[in-house]
Amino acid sequence: MGSPLPHLLLLLLPLMVAALGSSSTTAGVIRLPSGRSCAAAAQDPAVYDRPVVGIVSHPGDGAAGRISNGTATSYIASSYVKFVESAGARVVPLIYNEPEERILEKLSLVNGVLFTGGSVKNGPYFETIKKVFQYVLDRNDAGIPFPLFAQCLGFELVCMIVSKDNNILESFSAINQASTLQFPSYSSLEGSVFERFDPDLINKLRTSCLVMQNHRYGISPKTLRENVALSSFFKILTTSPDENGEVYVSTVQAHKYPITCTQWHPEVCWP
Template sequence: MAGARVIPLIYTEPPEVLNQKLNLVNGIIFTGGWAKDGLYFDVIKGIFQKVLEKNDAGEHFPLLAICLGYELLTMIITNDNNILEEFSAVSQASTVQFVENVNIDGTVFGRFPPVLLKKMSIDCLVMQNHHFGISPERFQANKDLSSFFRVLTTSTDENNKVYVSTIQATRYPIAAFQWHPEKNVFEWGSSRIPHSEDAIQVTTHVANYFISEARKSSNKPVAREVLDSLIYNYNPTYGGKAGKGYDEVYLFTPHSSSSSM
């Protein structure tokens, strides 16, 4: 929606195929989901390492992590699979509260209109859908997390427990959300998902931020290889009637790969 095309990284693909695809893209999105172990975790960990390596080598290579993606980053960076805490934020529209005196220049919120930022702290413009998260206290007490990221916002679950909801890396073009910026525009399975004009603007500004970061990448892959890998080569399936909350899904054929990256 912000002027980019998608190449799906299918975690069951052989490592050499995933590495080839990583050389065709200008940034990565870790999506939401539920898998926190096994092959999926190993592949995400390997891709994250590649993101760091590309940036350390001088290539601007952004990463956006959403919900599960956010949670996996905290586990990988701390090397602690038990870093997360339980929260009650399933199918919950919420506000985000900006950390006091936080400087948002250059962050995912940097180009949001001030009036929209204010509304985000008052109106429920973001969609939460998670059982886990991390409290500000635990986040700041962990040196691995607090040195890698800075906290931009917090949110409150249904039991008034506060958790970190948006973070930004200090040295890398990496931003992570505990919430789902994509749902406001694309998902209709829950009546709680906000679809107001302001909510749509939140999604739009997040998308524009990420793609603006991707445009800074110097990677210029071979056009034919890109065309062969685009998601347009796959057929989406309408899932809205199933009532699972996903209006459109891609069903990828599993590959016989048992090794991580």
């Protein structure tokens, strides 16, 4: 069986296409000084028209303190950068603890945002995630398509923000686990990130453990459905069982916004 990675990379493509369609000018394009020089080569539209995705950095050094123990240190795992670039986009780092005006300046220059996995659910990082999330809503409410893709911790933080309940998450046993994706009969895939998937791949995702899970927390379908704020904001696209057979929501999509969240890791190619 071939690797599912090329198909899974399509998760980002609908988001990027939507972002590209929102602007027909070159406003907000970041260029080097050499790009304005008369001696420089002509600009390549294929390069400058690629979407730019902002990825919010996560506190820490990504190496359990082996590189730096500084409290101001943050990182972006290379897998997320490669994931975005593999879909044809470019990346701008949004450093979570840089001045708010700098983050807002960067947000005005990108076409969408990605929230990564991690472990921090409070403090300055959570506050930055909340501000960026509100920015996403505001841009879309203003009629400017601005997609958000949130993974693992990002999914969990968005659930906390939308529900306005920092204790809404539940415990699950899904550390370093390969799992299936179950597609509930009550949820249509039309207009979702799965719409472009081959039927054969959808079937394999249902029956084979193709996706990588790595989390201790999540939200059950029952909890999401019974929370008015969450159920009115999101629709459930997939669920997955943890190691004990407990079912949690693994993919959601906003009803009115270009926001998709996965509890699983599409940037990881399971061996």
